Amino acid sequence: MSLTEITKVDQIEITENNQIQVRTATIILKDDVELTRTFHRHVLSQGDDITNEDSKVIAIANAIWV
């Protein structure tokens, strides 16, 4: 039996004000079968530091924050 924890950005939304809503999922797998999935969220507005964000979030921010 092996337990694995995966964290990934599983949802990215853009509001009409060009804010980026990011959902990060933490997934616990037992022998590659998902046991639990919990969410953490944050919102990025234009001007926020995106240095440590997911690469997809950075790409979106660079595209819409012009």
Next chain:
Amino acid sequence: MPLITNSNIIAGATNYSYVGPAQYGGVMFPRGQILFSNTNTQNQLYLSSNAYTNAGGVFAYRNSSQPATYIGQDNGGISMGVAGNGTADGVISWTTALSLSTNGVKFQNGATSLNYYEEGSWTPQLYAGATAFTMGGINAGRYVRIGKQVTVNGHIQWSAGSGSGMVRISGLPFACTGVRSAGSIGAVSYGISFNSGYNYWVLVIDPGADFIYIIQGDSSGGGYSHTPPVGTSGIIYGFSITYFLL
């Protein structure tokens, strides 16, 4: 065509008087318990209680002394219907108590579908002006979103930083895209205090904002201020605010 006699299960066309849509090919429990049918327009599935179909495929009462219920699949949706007592063998006037479609869940008395439920965590971040304080170990936030309504709560601990200006909590799970909303603080342990003339706290989210203002107010009508003094460390035990999305 194979069938189980005594009118319990019928496959395809039969001589049973209440076959209904099953005449197009299907399996029917003619007392109205389970009906799979393939009408000339669509596939249908009904699970019903105290109901059966007449020759036209319309639900009718089986027993006037009891209400009837059904769970039905129709045109890609699922609906649950109820009906009160009525005349035996009379046409049932169903009330859809709950329906599920690509628009979400709709309740009997609601005009809007519920299409979103989510719960999770977020990380409150205290600011005074442009200063982001270093947050402490018990700093935490939780959220629940039900449809367009978001409720967030949490507690705040900060351990280092120095700044002044508008005091706010950033890090919300969703930006507020609805109207302005207000919330409350549980207890300030230390670290943030009133300027002279102010005596209560209120939390406010503005439309379009992804943060909460911590505002000090004057209960005697002296107005409010966004700039209470903030110390280099502090704890706020509990806060909560509900806001809405468009």
